[in-house]
Amino acid sequence: MKIAxxxxxxxxxxxxxxxxxxxxxxxxxxxxxIINEFDDHAIEQAxxxxxxxxxxxxxxxxxxxxxxxxxxxxxxxxxDQLVKLMGSDAAMMNSHATARVLADFFKExxxxxxxxxxxxxxxxxxxxxxxxxxxxxxxxxxxxxxxTAASGSVIARKEYPGGIIGEMExxxxxxxxxxxxxxxxxxxxxxxxxxxxxxxKIEERxxxxxxxxxxxxxxxxxxxxxxxxxxxxxxxxEEVADRMVGIFKELGVM
Amino acid sequence: MSYDTIKSIIVAxxxxxxxxxxxxxxxxxxxVYLRRGQTSPKFSDxxxxxxxxxxxxxxxxxxFRFRLPGIAHFFIFWGFLLLSLTILQAIAEGLMAFANxxxxxxxxxxWGPLAFVQDFFALFVVIxxxxxxxxxxxxxxxxxxxxxxxxxxxxxxxxxTIMLSLLVMNGLRINLNxxxxxxxxxxxxxxxxxxxxxxxxTQSIIEELCYWIHLGVVMLFLxxxxxxxxxxxxxxxxxxLLRNLEPRGRLPVTKTSxxxxxxxxxxxxxxxxxxxxxxxxxCGRCQDVCPAYNSSGLxxxxxxxxxxxxxxxxxxxxxxxKQTNGVLxxxxxxxxxxxxxxxxxxxxYACDQECPLFIEHINPIVEMRRYLVLEGKMxxxxxxxxxxLGRYGxxxxxxxxxxxxxxxxxxxxxxxxxxxxxEYLWFVGDYASxxxxxxxxTRKTAEVFSKAGLNFGILFDAERNSGNDVRRAGEEGLFxxxxxxxxxxxxxxxxxxxxxxxxxxxxxxKNEYAWDGNRPRILHYTELLDQLVASGQLKFSKKLAxxxxxxxxxxxxxxxxxxxxxxxxxxxxxxxxxxxxxxGDRAFCCGAGGGRIWMEEKPGHAxxxxxxxxxxxxxxGVQSFVVACPKDVTMFKDAVKTTGNESRLQVQDLIxxxxxxx
Numbered sequence: 001m002k003i004a005x006x007x008x009x010x011x012x013x014x015x016x017x018x019x020x021x022x023x024x025x026x027x028x029x030x031x032x033x034i035i036n037e038f039d040d041h042a043i044e045q046a047x048x049x050x051x052x053x054x055x056x057x058x059x060x061x062x063x064x065x066x067x068x069x070x071x072x073x074x075x076x077x078x079x080d081q082l083v084k085l086m087g088s089d090a091a092m093m094n095s096h097a098t099a100r101v102l103a104d105f106f107k108e109x110x111x112x113x114x115x116x117x118x119x120x121x122x123x124x125x126x127x128x129x130x131x132x133x134x135x136x137x138x139x140x141x142x143x144x145x146x147x148t149a150a151s152g153s154v155i156a157r158k159e160y161p162g163g164i165i166g167e168m169e170x171x172x173x174x175x176x177x178x179x180x181x182x183x184x185x186x187x188x189x190x191x192x193x194x195x196x197x198x199x200x201k202i203e204e205r206x207x208x209x210x211x212x213x214x215x216x217x218x219x220x221x222x223x224x225x226x227x228x229x230x231x232x233x234x235x236x237x238e239e240v241a242d243r244m245v246g247i248f249k250e251l252g253v254m
Numbered sequence: 255m256s257y258d259t260i261k262s263i264i265v266a267x268x269x270x271x272x273x274x275x276x277x278x279x280x281x282x283x284x285x286v287y288l289r290r291g292q293t294s295p296k297f298s299d300x301x302x303x304x305x306x307x308x309x310x311x312x313x314x315x316x317x318f319r320f321r322l323p324g325i326a327h328f329f330i331f332w333g334f335l336l337l338s339l340t341i342l343q344a345i346a347e348g349l350m351a352f353a354n355x356x357x358x359x360x361x362x363x364x365w366g367p368l369a370f371v372q373d374f375f376a377l378f379v380v381i382x383x384x385x386x387x388x389x390x391x392x393x394x395x396x397x398x399x400x401x402x403x404x405x406x407x408x409x410x411x412x413x414x415t416i417m418l419s420l421l422v423m424n425g426l427r428i429n430l431n432x433x434x435x436x437x438x439x440x441x442x443x444x445x446x447x448x449x450x451x452x453x454x455x456t457q458s459i460i461e462e463l464c465y466w467i468h469l470g471v472v473m474l475f476l477x478x479x480x481x482x483x484x485x486x487x488x489x490x491x492x493x494x495l496l497r498n499l500e501p502r503g504r505l506p507v508t509k510t511s512x513x514x515x516x517x518x519x520x521x522x523x524x525x526x527x528x529x530x531x532x533x534x535x536x537c538g539r540c541q542d543v544c545p546a547y548n549s550s551g552l553x554x555x556x557x558x559x560x561x562x563x564x565x566x567x568x569x570x571x572x573x574x575x576k577q578t579n580g581v582l583x584x585x586x587x588x589x590x591x592x593x594x595x596x597x598x599x600x601x602x603y604a605c606d607q608e609c610p611l612f613i614e615h616i617n618p619i620v621e622m623r624r625y626l627v628l629e630g631k632m633x634x635x636x637x638x639x640x641x642x643l644g645r646y647g648x649x650x651x652x653x654x655x656x657x658x659x660x661x662x663x664x665x666x667x668x669x670x671x672x673x674x675x676x677e678y679l680w681f682v683g684d685y686a687s688x689x690x691x692x693x694x695x696t697r698k699t700a701e702v703f704s705k706a707g708l709n710f711g712i713l714f715d716a717e718r719n720s721g722n723d724v725r726r727a728g729e730e731g732l733f734x735x736x737x738x739x740x741x742x743x744x745x746x747x748x749x750x751x752x753x754x755x756x757x758x759x760x761x762x763x764k765n766e767y768a769w770d771g772n773r774p775r776i777l778h779y780t781e782l783l784d785q786l787v788a789s790g791q792l793k794f795s796k797k798l799a800x801x802x803x804x805x806x807x808x809x810x811x812x813x814x815x816x817x818x819x820x821x822x823x824x825x826x827x828x829x830x831x832x833x834x835x836x837x838g839d840r841a842f843c844c845g846a847g848g849g850r851i852w853m854e855e856k857p858g859h860a861x862x863x864x865x866x867x868x869x870x871x872x873x874x875g876v877q878s879f880v881v882a883c884p885k886d887v888t889m890f891k892d893a894v895k896t897t898g899n900e901s902r903l904q905v906q907d908l909i910x911x912x913x914x915x916x
Contacts (some may be wrong), residue, residue: 014646014653032653034645186630187637190644190731191515 004111007039038117044181087207094215099131118177129177142177265348272473279480287570291525326382333379397538423464497612503765516624540605545862601848623728639852647718671711675748678710683756685884716743722762727849757810784819797828806841807883827915863893
């Protein structure tokens with residue numbers, strides 16, 4: 001089975017986020033990027049599938065700071081191919097553009113199963129997985145928390161509110177949005193990553209033109225602003241009740 | 255054939271058989287099995303090594319840390335050496351009986367003063383053995399739990415029999431006027447006196463019987479010797495001679511190949527470590543002082559060594575027999591030594607320090623942890639901490655840009671050592687930089703440094719965790735990365751001395767960083783302040799009238815021998831220092847070291863820090879529990895709450911007293 005795991009980097013929330021002078025985007029000069037947590041789970045799920053029944057795992061990521069380290073980290077876990085998408089705007093792609101670029105690539109390499117993180121905290125125009133499935137004409141199941149390989153299909157496990165667990169068979173090829181792998185992403189020792197970085201090659205692939213259409217346009221980005229209307233009412237219960245009645249009358253709801 | 259000829263033949267045959275068994279076992283264990291181990295680094299510094307033999311084997315120095323058992327062993331050891339000569343005489347006498355039944359070896363059998371000393375030592379050994387049997391059979395202390403008690407008792411009985419038969423034999427020979435040195439043996443004479451009433455022929459028979467018992471048990475002992483803990487009689491001399499002479503705080507580097515590291519099977523250990531395993535006497539001193547054993551009970555350094563030794567034997571035999579499964583398929587980390595046991599070590603060094611024969615426990619534990627880390631088999635919290643350390647350079651998962659946030663608003667402002675030369679480069683450390691409960695103490699340290707007129711600076715966001723405990727958790731690659739970044743940052747600064755807040759940082763900077771012969775002066779802040787008080791640069795204006803107890807951090811005390819400076823400082827500030835029963839090099843670990851602070855504590859049993867707080871709370875009139883390690887503040891503040899001693903004991907960093915007394 002050929003498994004492809006497209007991953008992406010998102011702003012690390014350990015750092016304070018600032019908005020740039022345009023007022024519609026994050027200030028990238030202070031930004032530190034980290035792998036999207038759900039994508040990390042998608043990698044883990046792919047490695048688990050490989051360990052259980054054999055698979056060829058390809059990890060794909062757009063170029064950027066720290067991307068090589070994460071790709072080598074995945075290789076140290078057991079990923080077979082590492083692909084880096086090159087292009088000046090690669091890191092700034094929205095979900096639509098990303099999905100289109102990936103779709104072109106996947107039409108070429110023909111994976112049986114595509115695992116993506118089900119979401120990322122900076123997705124503004126939907127998750128990549130669902131869009132990708134649409135462009136490739138494949139079935140999509142999101143919020144998956146466990147995958148088992150069957151012949152010509154996979155069984156995807158989903159957890160529903162109230163402790164209900166659903167299992168569904170998905171015909172391959174398919175795209176799954178991973179919410180959680182069956183086990184937390186494993187730790188890889190530094191010595192292993194160093195070793196891998198000396199032997200494993202990252203394949204670089206140029207992106208031609210980006211098509212971002214269908215995405216959202218940010219009008220204004222801002223930090224939470226304290227509401228102006230809040231009023232703290234102090235005093236005895238009677239006084240508070242009197243004041244509230246007064247307010248309700250002022251507002252015309254009483 | 256005469257009786258004397260038969261005697262010679264039997265003695266020769268017995269000697270041949272016993273020696274044969276001894277040599278076979280010793281050869282198999284010390285040559286065949288040990289050769290499968292990895293090579294050890296070259297041994298040098300022979301003067302120091304031979305000095306160690308005199309002090310630690312000859313004078314049995316470390317044994318006296320457990321006083322009475324130590325004294326008993328001292329006499330058994332020297333008795334064994336002195337009386338092995340009488341055994342030689344007995345063997346020679348038997349071998350030569352066919353030619354001369356009264357054969358005596360030159361000097362050994364003819365020198366009076368030697369006979370005199372031997373006679374007394376035989377008695378001392380009997381008394382010491384009596385104490386040994388009492389200890390094993392009646393007292394049966396906790397430290398013997400898990401040791402081979404029957405084997406111990408058996409060998410004690412052997413030695414007792416050898417001694418008593420010797421004394422009776424000598425006594426009867428004196429009675430029968432067969433002993434040329436009779437007047438040099440007062441004890442034997444006394445014992446002989448018990449038999450004086452018997453007819454000479456009977457005495458002669460008993461004397462001969464004693465000879466056979468004496469020699470027979472010696473032969474039995476010889477066959478027993480290489481098979482169990484008494485093999486230490488053979489291995490302890492090379493073990494002490496070839497002991498690790500590196501600083502205590504320097505872990506050996508791991509053998510790496512293709513990214514693999516650590517020890518996953520017995521043959522991955524160095525042969526030197528294997529020799530350690532054979533040297534264990536199962537005395538349990540290590541277990542007695544182990545904070546893990548005394549809290550969770552999940553790790554006993556003694557049982558760890560015993561289990562490894564058993565595996566060494568079993569695997570050794572299986573490999574020699576060319577087996578392919580069975581014991582060979584048992585995993586070292588998991589089945590032979592539990593993962594939980596390995597992760598419970600706080601690397602406090604109490605066990606290594608206590609072992610009379612210099613057996614190392616921490617090194618093999620770290621080697622096995624290295625393998626577990628490589629396999630990703632670890633506690634979730636530890637995994638997160640390591641991931642944070644790799645990403646942000648601190649275990650708390652905070653932005654490295656916030657490392658020096660605690661300096662905000664300080665007057666005078668803390669200098670940036672990267673921008674201007676300073677005399678003292680202060681390596682602050684993770685906990686002191688980030689932990690909200692500790693930054694107050696860190697600010698006070700800065701204040702004290704300023705008031706003492708020090709020209710000091712810090713690395714701000716270029717500082718990374720020093721990696722001391724990363725290394726001890728088994729993540730060697732991450733340690734190297736952290737060390738590399740710190741060395742790079744330090745390399746760009748101009749300074750004369752590094753001063754640290756954290757004893758763990760102090761240890762690795764001092765003992766493990768790759769300074770290439772250009773190591774700067776490295777001081778713990780207590781050492782620095784102590785020197786400043788001595789030179790008069792730091793003066794106290796107040797005398798605090800506090801009654802305090804001081805807890806020695808493992809990495810400051812046991813690892814680096816800094817015991818006096820913190821106490822002198824406290825006294826200079828006017829404090830009365832009351833010692834806990836376990837202090838100085840016997841201090842009981844807080845439980846945070848070796849990466850334990852990043853791991854989950856299993857509920858349901860006392861934690862080391864709680865045991866320690868109870869020890870301090872039992873001291874009358876002590877209000878403060880003084881520490882000199884940021885991890886201690888965290889651990890003990892918590893333990894004071896959980897043991898309900900909040901109103902009785904206050905956990906304070908030493909710097910708080912200095913700051914108050916200035």
